[in-house]
Amino acid sequence: MLTRYRSIETCNIIQIKMYQLYGDLGSGSCAVEMTLAELGVAYSFRQIDLQSNSQRNPEYASLNPQRKVPALQCADGNVITESIAIILWLLETHSDNCLLPIIGSAERSQALRWLVFLATEIYPMVEIIDYPERFSPQSTDPESVRKTVKEIWRQRWLVVEQHVSGPLLLSGGFCVTDIYIAVLSRWAQQGNWRPGNIPKVETLSQAVASRPRCKEIWDRNFRD
Numbered sequence: 001m002l003t004r005y006r007s008i009e010t011c012n013i014i015q016i017k018m019y020q021l022y023g024d025l026g027s028g029s030c031a032v033e034m035t036l037a038e039l040g041v042a043y044s045f046r047q048i049d050l051q052s053n054s055q056r057n058p059e060y061a062s063l064n065p066q067r068k069v070p071a072l073q074c075a076d077g078n079v080i081t082e083s084i085a086i087i088l089w090l091l092e093t094h095s096d097n098c099l100l101p102i103i104g105s106a107e108r109s110q111a112l113r114w115l116v117f118l119a120t121e122i123y124p125m126v127e128i129i130d131y132p133e134r135f136s137p138q139s140t141d142p143e144s145v146r147k148t149v150k151e152i153w154r155q156r157w158l159v160v161e162q163h164v165s166g167p168l169l170l171s172g173g174f175c176v177t178d179i180y181i182a183v184l185s186r187w188a189q190q191g192n193w194r195p196g197n198i199p200k201v202e203t204l205s206q207a208v209a210s211r212p213r214c215k216e217i218w219d220r221n222f223r224d
Contacts (some may be wrong), residue, residue: 019043022060022071024050028083028123029070030221031183035087035176040093057163084119086174090145099176107172114160114169115177119185122160125153126187153188164200167207174211182208186222 019036021043023029027050036043048054048069064071065083072080072090080086091099101107109111128135128149132142160181166169168178182205185194194202209218 016079020073020076021045022048023069024048025221027069031179032070032083032086034179034214034217035090038099039097043143055126064106101172107170109176111170111177115180115209122156122184125149129188150188161198161200166200167203178204178208
């Protein structure tokens with residue numbers, strides 16, 4: 001079965017591989033799924049309902065001992081976890097893509113810089129915001145932990161905001177980091193705070209959400 005990369009019209013015909021993506025709506029799997037769609041490779045999506053703790057089922061735990069989403073299973077049985085690792089691996093595997101600037105360019109360095117910043121400085125904080133009791137000493141009010149971490153979360157988003165060229169992260173155009181920014185910005189119940197404080201991130205997110213290959217996935221994950 002053949003397909004074309006769908007991220008740009010001039011990419012070549014390639015032999016596709018089938019992937020199975022495990023994830024849940026509104027989670028980090030959304031960024032992976034939109035990357036798969038932009039690459040134009042075939043995949044199936046299997047929902048792991050976090051609300052019902054489906055990630056703790058033995059079947060899924062055998063794929064990801066961390067019992068978190070996302071996870072990507074390749075046709076040969078190889079399993080990759082951690083959204084940033086999955087995305088970077090996909091870009092390496094389907095290397096004739098246009099989702100990162102050219103190797104060695106200043107724009108590529110910035111795309112990777114902010115991709116890693118999001119993955120290491122922002123992504124991990126959402127678990128603390130959502131489940132502060134897991135990170136609170138017995139003598140500490142979990143809500144005070146949530147409040148403190150949410151303020152740090154906001155400060156880090158303000159840093160990202162300062163480096164968005166507009167309307168996308170890079171002046172040279174769309175890249176995979178835009179997907180990551182858009183998805184992560186929807187988390188932590190910040191809908192009322194975002195428009196007045198990180199308007200460039202909001203514009204970027206709208207641009208990603210309206211892309212033909214991302215729109216259906218975005219609408220399915222973020223119905224607001």
